[in-house]
Amino acid sequence: MASATLKGMYDAVDLRSRFDDVRSQTEQLAQPLSPEDQTVQSMPDVSPTKWHRAHVTWFFETFVLADHERDFAPFQDKYWFLFNSYYEAVGPRYNRPERGLISRPGAHDVGRYRADVDDRMRDLLDSLDEGALAKVASTIELGFHHEQQHQELLLMDIKHVLSRNPLQPVYAGTPTAVSEPDRLGWVDVDGGLVEIGAEGSADSGFCFDNELPRHQQWLEPFRLADRLVTNGEWLEFMADGGYRRPELWLSDGWARIKTEGWQAPLYWSQLDPSTGAGGSGTWFEHTLHGTFPVDPGLPVTHVSHYEADAFASWAGKRLPTEAEWEHAARTATGPTAGSVVGNLANTASFHAEAAGPATGGLRQLFGDCWEWTASAYLPYPGFHPAAGAIGEYNGKFMSGQMVLRGGCALTPAGHARASYRNFFPAGARWAMSGVRLADGGAPR
Numbered sequence: 001m002a003s004a005t006l007k008g009m010y011d012a013v014d015l016r017s018r019f020d021d022v023r024s025q026t027e028q029l030a031q032p033l034s035p036e037d038q039t040v041q042s043m044p045d046v047s048p049t050k051w052h053r054a055h056v057t058w059f060f061e062t063f064v065l066a067d068h069e070r071d072f073a074p075f076q077d078k079y080w081f082l083f084n085s086y087y088e089a090v091g092p093r094y095n096r097p098e099r100g101l102i103s104r105p106g107a108h109d110v111g112r113y114r115a116d117v118d119d120r121m122r123d124l125l126d127s128l129d130e131g132a133l134a135k136v137a138s139t140i141e142l143g144f145h146h147e148q149q150h151q152e153l154l155l156m157d158i159k160h161v162l163s164r165n166p167l168q169p170v171y172a173g174t175p176t177a178v179s180e181p182d183r184l185g186w187v188d189v190d191g192g193l194v195e196i197g198a199e200g201s202a203d204s205g206f207c208f209d210n211e212l213p214r215h216q217q218w219l220e221p222f223r224l225a226d227r228l229v230t231n232g233e234w235l236e237f238m239a240d241g242g243y244r245r246p247e248l249w250l251s252d253g254w255a256r257i258k259t260e261g262w263q264a265p266l267y268w269s270q271l272d273p274s275t276g277a278g279g280s281g282t283w284f285e286h287t288l289h290g291t292f293p294v295d296p297g298l299p300v301t302h303v304s305h306y307e308a309d310a311f312a313s314w315a316g317k318r319l320p321t322e323a324e325w326e327h328a329a330r331t332a333t334g335p336t337a338g339s340v341v342g343n344l345a346n347t348a349s350f351h352a353e354a355a356g357p358a359t360g361g362l363r364q365l366f367g368d369c370w371e372w373t374a375s376a377y378l379p380y381p382g383f384h385p386a387a388g389a390i391g392e393y394n395g396k397f398m399s400g401q402m403v404l405r406g407g408c409a410l411t412p413a414g415h416a417r418a419s420y421r422n423f424f425p426a427g428a429r430w431a432m433s434g435v436r437l438a439d440g441g442a443p444r
């Protein structure tokens, strides 16, 4: 769940305006996609676009309308089964790896479902008195942030879907100019007793429950790279046998190399997209705005935690812990200090961009690529999930996953913050994940 930490009372007009904004943003992201595009599931972790559109609608129907709408009845009984993601307390659900088999309801039917729930949500917001609004507002707020999470997932997932199509379809977005490789710098960060976790009213006004409670951590002094690892540096790692040297790899990572045959980041291929021929030695990268030769100045992305860790070993460095990352982000100096700005989804390149000129501070903290940390995804001291189904939102996933920080070029603006904890299994590569190196401080 989320604990919505409020700066003040909710206002129905404001909630309705924000509801309209987040709902229309989802539809805008789906707009370039045909009904056929929206139905494909290219691997078990990927969900079809229309499933995302329906599931976020199910969330409002299940957690808001069912409890607060007079004479509530579901739009379709079976949608409760089809579009429940993982909430055991709500009831049984359809098998996740088979979401691509749901040819009906079609994309247009999902549109009708969305419109129906939108109308009922607006009617509800128009009808609630102040007391009733106070009871439901934090769940509606959670629904906004949940839908933004799925906006990012929708883009991540359709990127994988389109990557499997031999025609190499383009989703949208504008290619960036070929960039100049930039020298890596280092920023010294003081250690000591620091605080991490969401700050409640001092933050943006909302956090998920996994960002709480704010608590103390001891950090040794450390250094962070001032930008993300680039494709050019990754090519050097590959040329030096990075994917062939077991001494660089965690045991589980080396096992994945053997079973999956990893030789490069997920969307890299030596097949020329214009001819379909391979063997030229040139690496190409699939992006949402097309397939291009790998640009050495852009951040490397779509690498697993195992690959990030092996690269750090090869470089004689390590990955930062999540506490180091958050403390550095909160105490950063430079032109963007104290603000969450970067190449997020609102810039519409839908891909990581070059770091730009050195500033003496940390570049690319927010946006571009989620940054793998060395921290396992665990509850903060004193963490308690909420009671009931909504308590299943985060807490039950705190096993076998690693934390990523900072957001990526697919993250909606307004959905990134210093305390945000994303998490994926160490072998996951379809998230837009990259690498920032650390040095000193915590031992490897």
Ligand SMILES: [Fe+2]
Pocket: 055, 085, 146, 150
């Ligand atoms: Fe969800």
